[in-house]
Amino acid sequence: MKRKLLSALSALACILPAGAQDMYYAKELGASHYYGTARSVSLGNAMTALGGDPGAVGLNPAGSAVASYSVFTLTPGVVISATSSAYAPNGTLYEDAQSYVKPRMALPNIALGLNFDKTGSFVRRVSFGFYANTVHSFQSYTTASGRNDLTSYAAMLAAASNGIAPGNLGGIRSAGYNANMFGYYDAAAWKYMASNESLSEDGSYHYLTAPIDQRSWHDTYGTHSDILLNLGFQLGSGLYVGANVGFPSYRYRREDSFFESAATDVFPVSFVDEQGGVVTTNYKGSSMEYRLNTDATGIYAKLGFIWLPAAGLRIGAAVQTPAALRISESWRFVAGSDYADRKFNGGFENGDSYDYSLRTPWLLDFGLAYTFGGVALVSVDYEWKDYSVMRYAERTSRGTDYTAFYGVNETNRLFCGASHSLRVGTEIRPLPMLALRAGFSLVTDPEKIWTASDGQTYTADDYLDADGKPLPVILKTYKYKEAATYAWSLGVGYSSPGSFFLDAAVRLACFPQEYFAPYYYGGYEAVDGTGRNCGYVMPMERIGRRLWDVLLTFGWRF
Numbered sequence: 001m002k003r004k005l006l007s008a009l010s011a012l013a014c015i016l017p018a019g020a021q022d023m024y025y026a027k028e029l030g031a032s033h034y035y036g037t038a039r040s041v042s043l044g045n046a047m048t049a050l051g052g053d054p055g056a057v058g059l060n061p062a063g064s065a066v067a068s069y070s071v072f073t074l075t076p077g078v079v080i081s082a083t084s085s086a087y088a089p090n091g092t093l094y095e096d097a098q099s100y101v102k103p104r105m106a107l108p109n110i111a112l113g114l115n116f117d118k119t120g121s122f123v124r125r126v127s128f129g130f131y132a133n134t135v136h137s138f139q140s141y142t143t144a145s146g147r148n149d150l151t152s153y154a155a156m157l158a159a160a161s162n163g164i165a166p167g168n169l170g171g172i173r174s175a176g177y178n179a180n181m182f183g184y185y186d187a188a189a190w191k192y193m194a195s196n197e198s199l200s201e202d203g204s205y206h207y208l209t210a211p212i213d214q215r216s217w218h219d220t221y222g223t224h225s226d227i228l229l230n231l232g233f234q235l236g237s238g239l240y241v242g243a244n245v246g247f248p249s250y251r252y253r254r255e256d257s258f259f260e261s262a263a264t265d266v267f268p269v270s271f272v273d274e275q276g277g278v279v280t281t282n283y284k285g286s287s288m289e290y291r292l293n294t295d296a297t298g299i300y301a302k303l304g305f306i307w308l309p310a311a312g313l314r315i316g317a318a319v320q321t322p323a324a325l326r327i328s329e330s331w332r333f334v335a336g337s338d339y340a341d342r343k344f345n346g347g348f349e350n351g352d353s354y355d356y357s358l359r360t361p362w363l364l365d366f367g368l369a370y371t372f373g374g375v376a377l378v379s380v381d382y383e384w385k386d387y388s389v390m391r392y393a394e395r396t397s398r399g400t401d402y403t404a405f406y407g408v409n410e411t412n413r414l415f416c417g418a419s420h421s422l423r424v425g426t427e428i429r430p431l432p433m434l435a436l437r438a439g440f441s442l443v444t445d446p447e448k449i450w451t452a453s454d455g456q457t458y459t460a461d462d463y464l465d466a467d468g469k470p471l472p473v474i475l476k477t478y479k480y481k482e483a484a485t486y487a488w489s490l491g492v493g494y495s496s497p498g499s500f501f502l503d504a505a506v507r508l509a510c511f512p513q514e515y516f517a518p519y520y521y522g523g524y525e526a527v528d529g530t531g532r533n534c535g536y537v538m539p540m541e542r543i544g545r546r547l548w549d550v551l552l553t554f555g556w557r558f
Contacts, residue, residue, distance in 0.1 A: 035108035035134035038553040042491020042505035043425030044439025048367025049316035054111035060304040061242030065232030075109035077551035087144035108134035125234035145215040154194035158182035159524035179335035180346030238308035250296035261285035281341035298325035320363040383421035419446040435493035445483040483512035
């Protein structure tokens with residue numbers, strides 16, 4: 001059986017946007033997995049009603065005025081991503097899971113808070129300071145692999161290119177075509193097939209020539225950190241109020257790679273060379289890499305109070321406005337193919353950059369704490385975060401323009417709701433200089449799943465058509481996705497007779513199990529070597545993610 005795959009000779013034409021502007025990306029940028037000091041982390045960040053710690057100021061700005069001293073803290077740490085992944089080449093039967101651990105150094109807190117007592121006045125204390133706390137870590141590393149005898153990544157690109165002239169292919173399809181991963185066999189209708197496929201004798205179908213080994217690899221890292229300018233007051237004997245101006249800073253990096261290689265030594269492929277002759281060689285492998293770099297800055301405000309209505313009892317609350325983010329994003333597709341006859345090898349890359357805006361969620365914090373005479377304490381927080389207000393916009397000379405993101409913003413509004421968080425912390429002091437701490441937190445997923453009037457179930461992935469417009473369906477009822485992130489923490493603290501103190505914490509966070517489809521344009525109707533239509537087939541990855549945090553805070557009171 002011969003196949004006519006033309007060498008990829010055309011130059012790159014248009015590049016379609018391939019950035020990350022969808023509901024899931026907005027949800028990721030809006031997520032919170034609070035850090036701060038080792039003390040706040042070890043207490044599960046249940047600090048809304050406690051205050052008195054630099055890690056608490058991001059949760060409740062009134063907390064800066066609780067302490068009767070000025071303070072400087074520095075918190076280095078290690079963030080360890082521990083993941084397990086299993087691969088299902090045909091989307092159903094998962095193979096043995098693979099586990100990976102990857103550590104990175106971190107600096108989740110640096111703070112300087114200045115407190116000034118004003119005796120004889122209704123304003124008893126004034127505090128102001130500079131605080132930098134990490135809000136979320138994007139760190140995750142995973143890879144999965146398996147053997148596929150039915151579909152290929154290159155064939156997916158070919159199927160997604162049918163009917164489009166080579167000069168009009170954009171983004172990932174252009175990179176794959178120009179890297180010789182696939183080519184056309186019917187120029188009249190622009191029908192394409194992958195270099196690891198064979199064409200039937202009558203030319204009516206094409207199929208995977210022989211089994212291939214596939215490996216999918218993902219590396220995500222970066223942080224969302226907030227720089228806070230804080231002002232706090234103690235009013236009378238039992239009321240603290242405060243305000244933050246927050247400047248969020250995002251650094252998000254994602255690298256996805258997909259590799260395919262021949263599982264047999266003999267994997268024939270035929271090309272039409274530049275002279276019009278047919279040359280046969282063996283397919284060895286192909287690859288596609290996607291790299292996304294996102295940097296963002298913004299501004300928001302937060303107001304809060306802590307009230308001491310009775311001895312030992314503390315009540316706190318805070319409200320945070322959505323942040324207005326300015327995002328700069330760039331991405332690249334890097335494609336390559338490898339054959340026994342190296343003159344048919346291909347390599348190509350393309351990419352682009354894009355600047356846009358994003359509005360993040362509203363946030364409310366409520367806290368209740370009780371202290372037992374400086375010997376022990378228990379604290380409970382509840383946080384409500386409204387993801388439905390997230391909105392993308394283009395930045396123009398006339399301001400922000402939401403037109404281009406209408407479909408995505410409708411998806412944000414309908415398929416994202418409220419996330420609920422519960423945080424609990426306790427501290428015991430067996431000795432005046434020693435503190436033992438423990439904490440727990442859970443965060444629910446804000447994603448909604450809708451049932452339409454026709455009885456069909458819709459997720460955010462299903463709601464927009466190929467042009468990015470909402471489907472003409474009537475959504476009737478919804479339920480929240482049953483997923484939550486759980487975290488457990490332990491810590492110890494030492495307070496010297498002088499100004500120095502030292503805190504340590506370790507935390508384990510368990511994120512919901514995720515499913516990832518590595519084929520960029522989804523599956524396609526696969527055909528086996530006999531011509532049997534095997535239906536819509538797409539590989540899947542099942543990913544479990546845990547995050548270990550080990551923090552050490554060095555602090556000085558003055």
